[in-house]
Amino acid sequence: MNQQDSRKWIGQPLDRVDGPAKVTGQATYAADYRGNSPAAIGFIVEAGIGKGRIVSIDTRAAEASDGVLLVLTHQNAPEQAPFGSHDDAGRFGQSHAVLENENVKYHGAPVAFVVAETLEQARHAAHLVSVRYDQQPGVFDAEAHEDKATKPDSLDGADQADKEVGHFEPAFEKSAVTVEAEYHTPSQHASAMEPHATVAEWSDGKLTVHMAVQIIADARKGFANTLKIEPGDVRIVSPFIGGGFGSKLGIHNEAILAALAARELDRPVRVAQTRRNLFANGPHRTAHRHRLKLGADADGRLQAVSHDSLAVMSRGYPFAEAAGGLTQSSYAAEAIRMSHRIVEANVPKVDSMRAPGEAIGTLVFESAIDELAERCGIDPIEFRLLNEPETEPGSGKSFSTRPLARCLREGAAKFGWQSGVVRPGMKRDGRWLIGHGVAAAIRPNNIEPAGAEASLARDGRLTLSLDMTDIGTGTYTILGQIAAETLGMDTGAVEVRLGDSDFVETCGSGGSFGAGSTGTAVQQACDSIRTDILARAARIDPDWSGVNSADLTIDGDRVSVGDRSLALGDILDAVGGEAFRAKSHIKPGDAHKTMAQYSYGALFAEVGVDADTAEIRLRRLLGVFDAGRILNHKTAHSQLMGGMIFGIGAGLLEESLMDMRYGAFMNRDLAEYHIAVNRDVPRLEVHMLEGFDEHSNPLGSKGIGELGICGTGPAIANAVYDATGHRARKFPIHIEDVLPAVARLTKGNAASR
Ligand code: MOS
Numbered sequence: 001m002n003q004q005d006s007r008k009w010i011g012q013p014l015d016r017v018d019g020p021a022k023v024t025g026q027a028t029y030a031a032d033y034r035g036n037s038p039a040a041i042g043f044i045v046e047a048g049i050g051k052g053r054i055v056s057i058d059t060r061a062a063e064a065s066d067g068v069l070l071v072l073t074h075q076n077a078p079e080q081a082p083f084g085s086h087d088d089a090g091r092f093g094q095s096h097a098v099l100e101n102e103n104v105k106y107h108g109a110p111v112a113f114v115v116a117e118t119l120e121q122a123r124h125a126a127h128l129v130s131v132r133y134d135q136q137p138g139v140f141d142a143e144a145h146e147d148k149a150t151k152p153d154s155l156d157g158a159d160q161a162d163k164e165v166g167h168f169e170p171a172f173e174k175s176a177v178t179v180e181a182e183y184h185t186p187s188q189h190a191s192a193m194e195p196h197a198t199v200a201e202w203s204d205g206k207l208t209v210h211m212a213v214q215i216i217a218d219a220r221k222g223f224a225n226t227l228k229i230e231p232g233d234v235r236i237v238s239p240f241i242g243g244g245f246g247s248k249l250g251i252h253n254e255a256i257l258a259a260l261a262a263r264e265l266d267r268p269v270r271v272a273q274t275r276r277n278l279f280a281n282g283p284h285r286t287a288h289r290h291r292l293k294l295g296a297d298a299d300g301r302l303q304a305v306s307h308d309s310l311a312v313m314s315r316g317y318p319f320a321e322a323a324g325g326l327t328q329s330s331y332a333a334e335a336i337r338m339s340h341r342i343v344e345a346n347v348p349k350v351d352s353m354r355a356p357g358e359a360i361g362t363l364v365f366e367s368a369i370d371e372l373a374e375r376c377g378i379d380p381i382e383f384r385l386l387n388e389p390e391t392e393p394g395s396g397k398s399f400s401t402r403p404l405a406r407c408l409r410e411g412a413a414k415f416g417w418q419s420g421v422v423r424p425g426m427k428r429d430g431r432w433l434i435g436h437g438v439a440a441a442i443r444p445n446n447i448e449p450a451g452a453e454a455s456l457a458r459d460g461r462l463t464l465s466l467d468m469t470d471i472g473t474g475t476y477t478i479l480g481q482i483a484a485e486t487l488g489m490d491t492g493a494v495e496v497r498l499g500d501s502d503f504v505e506t507c508g509s510g511g512s513f514g515a516g517s518t519g520t521a522v523q524q525a526c527d528s529i530r531t532d533i534l535a536r537a538a539r540i541d542p543d544w545s546g547v548n549s550a551d552l553t554i555d556g557d558r559v560s561v562g563d564r565s566l567a568l569g570d571i572l573d574a575v576g577g578e579a580f581r582a583k584s585h586i587k588p589g590d591a592h593k594t595m596a597q598y599s600y601g602a603l604f605a606e607v608g609v610d611a612d613t614a615e616i617r618l619r620r621l622l623g624v625f626d627a628g629r630i631l632n633h634k635t636a637h638s639q640l641m642g643g644m645i646f647g648i649g650a651g652l653l654e655e656s657l658m659d660m661r662y663g664a665f666m667n668r669d670l671a672e673y674h675i676a677v678n679r680d681v682p683r684l685e686v687h688m689l690e691g692f693d694e695h696s697n698p699l700g701s702k703g704i705g706e707l708g709i710c711g712t713g714p715a716i717a718n719a720v721y722d723a724t725g726h727r728a729r730k731f732p733i734h735i736e737d738v739l740p741a742v743a744r745l746t747k748g749n750a751a752s753r
Helices: 021-022 060-064 085-094 119-126 142-146 170-171 216-227 253-265 275-283 358-376 382-384 404-415 477-487 516-541 568-575 633-653 712-724 735-751
Strands: 039-045 053-059 067-074 110-116 130-135 161-166 176-185 197-203 206-211 232-238 271-272 286-297 302-314 335-345 427-428 434-443 450-457 462-466 494-497 552-555 557-561 564-569 580-588 598-610 615-628 683-688
Touching: 021 683, 039 119, 039 275, 053 110, 060 067, 060 119, 060 206, 067 119, 085 216, 110 119, 110 176, 110 253, 142 335, 170 302, 170 335, 176 358, 197 564, 206 216, 206 253, 216 232, 216 253, 253 271, 253 275, 275 404, 286 358, 302 358, 358 382, 358 434, 358 633, 358 712, 382 404, 382 434, 404 434, 404 598, 404 615, 404 683, 427 557, 434 615, 434 712, 450 516, 462 477, 462 516, 477 516, 516 552, 516 557, 516 564, 516 568, 516 580, 557 568, 564 568, 568 580, 598 712, 598 735, 615 633, 615 712, 633 683, 633 712, 712 735
Parallel strands: 039 271, 206 232, 302 335, 462 494, 615 683
Antiparallel strands: 039 110, 053 130, 067 110, 161 335, 176 286, 197 206, 197 271, 286 302, 427 434, 434 598, 450 462, 450 580, 552 557, 557 564, 598 615
């Protein structure tokens, strides 16, 4: 590589810059923060009923217990804005008031908060709080209360809850081949490695919060609105976050409780939630019932597609998942319909989790597509190619790019796909029934408003400051690459400062929009610095006027263009100033309204199903993805691989089980809530197409974080069908669901012998 090429940083598979700090324990996560004075420790007392009223609460024993400093209940909790108020600030910025009154909204909701000198003292005293309840029948399950279902006012990730393009019923009626099926997807918990934690401290009426949160600006609003203080009096610090997956988009009970208690005690208060706490005091994805109807003509051309979903919404917290959103963008059809219904229920906060909408939507929809292809007698890849749309079927908009067919074709070649109609039970490896499955992944590409500030010092060191977060995705690294490439400098000379509300506001991390949005803001700020340097240099030396800013490089403390070279300090001395500074602010361009923008993928799975026990082992998983231009091949690879591993969970493992008598989640730890572990994860292959979506942003990149999860679950489900003849209607797929099909196959084989 020559000097010029080595400065093309964007795309290079650089190691994470925060890696050494993390593996040596130097990275301070929220609960690691130690202020000037020792923090008191808080512990949440959870409600033991799903719905009802606190009749009495006795805190005397807890208050008298060793080390206890404060016990907050609804009787002595400081005044807050009512939960849900300021809804114009969005669900993350609205009031998140706690301990408001004697009413219990859901099982595990805080009924008291104990603060003591040590964790052990707080936890012990929490068990001494005695609560008597008047228990009332609650609503915990959408299907049992379908008569109460309503259309949600808003849907996360789609513009309308109900939509019909064309006329569904007649198109379905006249279809030669149909699939009509009901599916169930489970409740799930994000289960980030770092449980939610907050350290709150007050000084002169101003609140500083060290916490794990994905979107800092919204968190600031959330505290201000709840506590009735000015957003400017709240500082949020979140430099390192041990995974979010949606569960840290907003703020949760522990954060508000810490802030309230710290103000009462005039002392920092730390709360690190336990894994158990999180199943009630953190958000979750809720269970859905999906009804799908698909119709095709005799040649396998889709005529009619409909997806109706039903789920609960946590009472007073407006979030509904767009499970059917992708039906309008996946395949061409004469008529497309979707509907979403919700039942307000006494369940903990239901919120975004890992590709909200698409993850569960593709799980069932791509399963149904596989079934329809089979009934049409067409290879599942051919079927998808046959129904590729010219424009977005639900809106008529042009796609910014549409390389789904290429993902499918390249994936088929790499995987060794054997074309043909799926015929279950034909492949065998000893005792294992072998199955292959394919599914498409489609995930909306969004850009959100974001700012950035850049400062280039006379010694040639560049500092970027923005309130963006790195939730383990690689933000620190890619922003440095974008800045270094823009200014023709070494990435080692760039310092990226994130995770502090004192820095310029951004969109934060979520919805796979973080990298494209903040990356563009960083590029623009650095571009302004480049322009500024040249303008100032031209004032010193006219020889610098008119040069191409793209040719500018910075080496140590000198800036050069071709054979011209100046010390940065000399420029600053001549024109005044200590550093070159620039601020940027970007927002989505019109092409985000006028065009349909998505990232794509094709997922291929090979499973083995034990011919006697129906044990399912995933043997191979391969994905070919298009997310426009890849900003760092290593972090992107990890993002996609992580998404695929979540997809394994969606297909085979993850479910939060609720006891419907009480509305209580039962499997509240990682022994019983099954995340895919190494033993569950086979050889994964991740391939990325080299794309550039000029309509997405100037970098050409598209969202990648939530892409891998879409398509993986259904590829596995379709492979299980190929192996056994079992069509999954309920996720995750359990052994006992597959056993009857396996038994039929085995009996059939025995009979034919
Ligand atoms: Mo994501 S579920 O928007 O963090």
